[in-house]
Amino acid sequence: MDLINLFPLLAIDNLGLKYLAAGLAMAFGGAVPALAIGMLTGKAMEALGRNPEAQPVITTNMILGIAFAEAIAIYSLVVAVMIGFVF
């Protein structure tokens, strides 16, 4: 029961899994931050609709929150770039 006969794909030297890994890292890592940013902006719009006079305060705090959420996506981007171009 040779493993090569069971799974012929294992005989290939370079499967190109590197590119698959980079793509998946970015896909999974960017999904939930995108959702978080959308929810944040939605809540900010609600608050803005209820109190348009507080617009500078709301906008500043929204940008702050979006920066935190986006940073997580950037972590996965850095990992994807490292997988794709360094390894």
Add this chain to the structure above:
Amino acid sequence: MGKLKLYSIIAAVLVLTLVGFTSLRSARPIVELKAETLVNIGPFPLTNTILTSWIVIVLLGLLFYSATRKMALVPRGIQNFVEMVVEAFYNLVTQTVGEKHGRRFFPVVCTIFLYVVASNWLGLFPTVATVGKVEPLESHGEVLEEGVVFEQVAGINVIMPGVPSWPPHEPKSIALELPANATEEQKKAALDEATKDLKPDQKAGRLVPFFRSVNTDINGPLALAIMSAIFVEYWGISTLGFFRYGSKFLNVKRLLKGDILNGGIDLFVGMLEFVAELARLLSFTFRLFGNIFAGEILFLVIIFLLPVLALDMVYGMELFVGLIQAFIFAILTLVFGVIAVTSHEEGETHEREPAAPP
């Protein structure tokens, strides 16, 4: 807008896109994570990002010098512009954290903002990352695996796509397909194989730009993040005193009173706070680096895919992203500074006197 003007703009955009797609495309993108060294000064490698950061410093210094040379009470010209920028950011800072803290933290925070904005926007200047020297693929005893074919026009190496044609010209790029642990001889043989049919005025090499946007090298944002962390700690210690500020991280008050369980929890929470400080440093670095470096990669890929139309849109987005990232870095430093300075005033509720009965 009149119909003639609208249609002529649409026609011009379409023509430019077509011309761009057929004759202005660049070669396949080669992304370099490390900053390339231009010159080695003794043991110190002078990278192109360090050179660009010096240029940013000189430009900012010149701008502020010329704005403050003959200061008038009613500003005109350069002084007016600089005062507008500084005042706008000052209003933003005081709106966010109030007058007292705003005035105290404003110099450092505004410096961070202006430096990051200037370095991000200078990275979008025309010759940055595109003009440089060509390094042959076989240099320093190593063979590089990816390269581009340059044509020589009047002594200068140019990536020249050629006249508009269909199917569109694509500049030739060289990518060596090698097994995992190839020796130098194998790499050299593969390189010779790949470049054997180059015309005499073509040269295979790799571009080492003279200037590269400062924050595309991870050392730039790392240095700024370390500086901002040092300032936050300094503000905390200078306001609260060393032991009161240190008790945020090492809280042995309840442990010394004999309360083992709560004291242990306090120690653990203090350790988590310390880890959170380090995580903040890393997150500052990666946020700025990731945004700007991803923008650089996006430019390279768009120049390869669809030059004129998509490139203008990406350029606008990069202008916006550069500004927003600078703003975020500065405001986060400010907010963490304020947290460090006011840290223990909410936690001392058990020491406050009860309100007097009406």
